[in-house]
Structures are given as C-alpha cells and as structure tokens.
Amino acid sequence: MYKRNLIVFPLLxxxxxxxxxxxxxxEDPSTHQVFTQDAPGRVELKEKYTPLQSKAFSxxxxxxxxxxxxSSKADGEERENRFExxxxxxxxxxxxxxxxxxxxTLDSFQETKGQYLSEVDLETGDVSYSSEKEKGSWLTRVKYxxxxxxxxxxxxxxxxxxxxxxxxxxxxHHSWWYRSVSKVYMEDGTAAHLMNSADLGFNLxxxxxxxxxxxxxxxxxxxxxxxxxEGLSTEARFTFHALSTGTKKVxxxxxxxxxxxxxxxxxxxxxxxNNDFTMHGIHAVYNKPAFLIAAQYLKxxxxxxxxxxxxxxxxxxxxxxxxxxxxxxxYDAWDQNNARSNHGGDRMQYLLGAVYNYNKNVKFIANVKxxxxxxxxxxxxxxxxxxxxxxxxxxxx
Numbered sequence: 231m232y233k234r235n236l237i238v239f240p241l242l243x244x245x246x247x248x249x250x251x252x253x254x255x256x257e258d259p260s261t262h263q264v265f266t267q268d269a270p271g272r273v274e275l276k277e278k279y280t281p282l283q284s285k286a287f288s289x290x291x292x293x294x295x296x297x298x299x300x301s302s303k304a305d306g307e308e309r310e311n312r313f314e315x316x317x318x319x320x321x322x323x324x325x326x327x328x329x330x331x332x333x334x335t336l337d338s339f340q341e342t343k344g345q346y347l348s349e350v351d352l353e354t355g356d357v358s359y360s361s362e363k364e365k366g367s368w369l370t371r372v373k374y375x376x377x378x379x380x381x382x383x384x385x386x387x388x389x390x391x392x393x394x395x396x397x398x399x400x401x402x403h404h405s406w407w408y409r410s411v412s413k414v415y416m417e418d419g420t421a422a423h424l425m426n427s428a429d430l431g432f433n434l435x436x437x438x439x440x441x442x443x444x445x446x447x448x449x450x451x452x453x454x455x456x457x458x459x460e461g462l463s464t465e466a467r468f469t470f471h472a473l474s475t476g477t478k479k480v481x482x483x484x485x486x487x488x489x490x491x492x493x494x495x496x497x498x499x500x501x502x503x504n505n506d507f508t509m510h511g512i513h514a515v516y517n518k519p520a521f522l523i524a525a526q527y528l529k530x531x532x533x534x535x536x537x538x539x540x541x542x543x544x545x546x547x548x549x550x551x552x553x554x555x556x557x558x559x560x561y562d563a564w565d566q567n568n569a570r571s572n573h574g575g576d577r578m579q580y581l582l583g584a585v586y587n588y589n590k591n592v593k594f595i596a597n598v599k600x601x602x603x604x605x606x607x608x609x610x611x612x613x614x615x616x617x618x619x620x621x622x623x624x625x626x627x
Contacts, residue, residue: 286324286332294319296410298622304614315340316410316622319373329380329387337373371454373428386436389446392453396444396467397492397511398427404480404488405515405524406546408558410624411597412581415526415544416511420579420601421562424509424530424538425494428453431462439474443467450496450507461497463507468492482550483519490514506533522548539567556585558597576604577613583620595622 256265256272265272296316303309318338325331376391401414415421431448443466450463469476469490480486489512496507513526529541542564549557562579583597600617 284324287327288325290323290325292321293625293627294321295625296622297625298410298620300621301619302616303618304616306614321374330378332377333374334372335374337371338368339371340368373453383434383436385438386434389433389435392428392430393433393446393448394444395425395427395429395448396433396446396465398425400444400467400469400490401513402427404486404517405513405522406560407482407548408583408585408595408624410593410622411583411595411620412560412599415542415562416528418562418579420577421544422528422530422540422542422564424528426452426454429463437477439476440471442469442471442476463494463496465494466492480517482517482522482548485518487516488514506535507531507538509538520550522546536568540565554587556587558583558585558595575613578602591625591627593624595624596620597622 254266254268255275256268257263257275258265258272260271264275268274295318296314298314298316299312300314301309301311316339319335320338321333321335323331323333372392374392374394376389376393378387378389380387382388398414398417401416402409406412406414412418413421416424417426429448429450429452431446433444433446436443436445445466446464448463448465450461467490469488472487472489473485475484475486475488478484478486492509492511492513494507494509507530509528509530511526511528513524515522515524523545524547525543525545527541527543530538532538542562544560544562546560547558551557558581560579560581562577564577566575566577568575579599579601581597581599583595586594588594597620598617599620600615602615603613
C-alpha cells in the first residue's frame with residue numbers, strides 16, 4: 231500500500247528540480263543550507279546540481295487538490311464529522327512539439343466504506359452483497375495515461391491509452407465546475423451513477439467554431455474496479471456551439487450557449503453488467519459572465535440485467551454577483567426501474583452552496599447536500615435519506 235503512495239514523491243522531486251535548475255543557488259558554508267538569494271557569508275554554488283534531462287520538447291507539471299470537512303447525518307444514525315482529502319491529482323505532460331504530448335495523471339484518494347457486490351439475479355434484479363469494507367488506506371491510481379496527437383484528421387486529434395470518455399470531461403468544463411463537492415450527474419453515486427470519467431481505448435476529438443464532437447471505442451469498464459470482459463463500448467458526444475465557441479477553452483466570463491447529445495452502446499459482455507447497455511442524453515448550457523444555467527435528461531437501458539435501467543434529469547445554476555463571491559445550486563432526479571439493483575432506486579438530490587474565490591489558485595466552497603430516497607425503495611435497498619454540510623478548499627497549481 232505504501233509503495234503506491236511513494237509514486238508521487240519522485241515526480242514531485244522532478245518538479246522542484248525544474249524550478250531550481252533555472253535559478254542561481256547559494257550555500258551557507260557553516261550550515262550547508264542552500265538559498266536562492268545572495269547574502270553576506272553565502273557562497274554561490276557552481277555546477278553542484280544536475281538539471282532535469284528529458285527527450286521531450288518540454289514538460290508541464292500541475293496539481294489539483296480537494297480538501298474538505300463534512301458533517302453528515304443519515305436517518306436513524308448518529309451525526310458523523312470528518313475531515314477529508316477527497317482527491318489529490320498530480321499531472322505531467324511531456325510535449326513532443328507545441329501540440330502533441332503524453333499525459334500521466336495520478337489520483338490519490340482514501341478508500342471509503344462500501345460493499346462488495348456478490349451476485350445479481352438476472353431475472354428478478356435481486357442483489358446480494360458480501361462483507362463490507364470500511365474506510366481505510368490511502369491509494370494511488372493512474373487516472374489518465376494517454377498519447378495525444380493533434381490533427382491526425384482535419385480539425386481532429388486523438389487520445390490513445392487510458393483516456394477521457396466523451397461526456398464527463400465536457401460537462402465538468404462547460405456546465406458543472408464543482409467536482410470537488412459533487413461529481414457530474416451521470417457519475418455521481420447518489421444521482422444516476424452509471425459510469426466514471428476515464429477508460430482504456432481511443433477518443434477522436436473534433437473542434438470547429440460551431441461544432442465539436444468526441445467519438446471513441448473503449449473497454450467499457452472504466453478505469454477502476456475493472457473486470458475485463460469480452461466486449462467493447464462505443465461512446466460519443468455531439469455539440470452545437472451556437473455562439474461560435476467550439477474551438478475555445480471557455481472560461482466563466484465568456485458568453486456561450488451549447489446544445490449536446492451524448493450516447494453509449496456496449497457490445498457483448500463487459501462483466502460489470504454492461505452487456506446490452508445503451509444510454510442517450512441531451513444537455514443544454516447557457517453562460518454569461520453574471521450567471522450559468524444548465525439542464526439535461528438521461529435514459530439508460532441495461533436489458534435483462536436491469537442494474538443500470540432508469541431515466542432522470544438534472545438542473546444546475548451558478549450566480550456570480552461579485553468577482554469573489556458566487557452562488558451555486560443543483561437538483562438531480564433519478565427514476566430507477568429496479569430499486570434493488572442500483573443504489574436505492576428512485577431518488578432526488580439537492581445541493582446549494584456559496585463559493586469564495588480566494589485567489590486564482592484557491593476557492594473555498596460551503597454547501598449543503600441532501601439525498602431523498604423513495605420510501606418504498608428504501609425498504610428494498612437499505613439506503614437512507616441523508617444531509618451533508620460540507621466545507622471545501624479547491625486548490626489548483
């Protein structure tokens with residue numbers, strides 16, 4: 231377990247060497263401390279350090295951290311208070327020229343309480359679980375590891391390896407910017423909870439002023455809890471950019487209005503119940519410097535397996551009355567066809583919060599999040615209504 235965490239430290243060392251190699255260093259001969267500024271008694275170090283060597287054109291390091299506190303109360307249970315480091319992403323991009331690169335993103339997180347799925351009855355949808363696993367050790371996963379080649383086709387690049395899936399990354403960078411407090415509707419465990427954001431395969435990404443798309447072929451299992459099957463999954467997103475922003479990396483102060491379709495079709499058996507799995511969704515987002523509003527509808531069909539059968543919708547907004555202070559909100563509704571097959575059946579989720587932009591690297595978010603399960607589904611699934619009071623520091627560098 232410790233070996234996984236140690237992966238991060240050599241990479242952090244590389245980042246520090248890059249900064250140091252560009253500076254003049256000075257040593258205090260009596261203490262052998264090293265400084266970046268000259269002062270009386272300090273001696274300049276000459277050729278006593280080794281600059282980073284790489285075959286890449288350039289290296290770019292970055293990190294993202296979600297640090298938080300949660301006060302959680304489920305019906306019939308005692309209130310639980312805890313500090314969290316929800317995610318620590320460390321990323322390096324090795325550029326071969328100005329547009330082609332290799333990306334590696336490591337994801338450090340803490341194991342959370344859950345249950346091991348044991349068996350699903352394909353006729354009734356009944357689910358049985360083995361013993362629970364409690365909150366435990368810190369783990370490090372590879373989130374992304376892919377080669378990106380630009381313009382392999384007109385206006386189209388490709389990711390190959392462990393790549394973005396077509397929908398989730400788009401929504402996180404155009405509509406719902408707050409993964410630090412809640413994942414997007416499709417991925418969130420108390421919303422639709424259908425798939426995660428990365429997978430093994432390839433993703434063709436096309437960008438034009440009024441149109442963008444992503445079309446890919448994947449294992450269909452996602453990047454964790456993998457049980458490799460015999461089939462593959464094809465997934466796609468098609469977006470109309472009404473204000474000609476399809477080639478831009480949009481920001482909060484941009485005007486944009488986008489309408490999207492996204493879909494998934496799995497072939498054969500992907501082991502996690504994705505055999506004969508189809509999903510279709512539509513999404514619209516309108517952004518001005520003062521506000522954002524977005525809505526989507528999603529329908530999923532899992533055939534006889536039923537684990538991922540259901541449909542629902544999500545609405546979210548962002549109001550920005552001042553540069554420093556914003557307000558956010560989201561409402562999710564999910565209608566599960568079989569309550570016993572996927573985390574509690576019918577449910578609704580509400581989120582309201584305030585965002586304080588401390589500086590360009592740090593945001594503070596305070597929010598309340600509630601989950602309401604249908605009473606008849608609670609009897610079948612054992613899920614409980616809950617309310618979380620959350621405080622989050624979102625840090626990017």
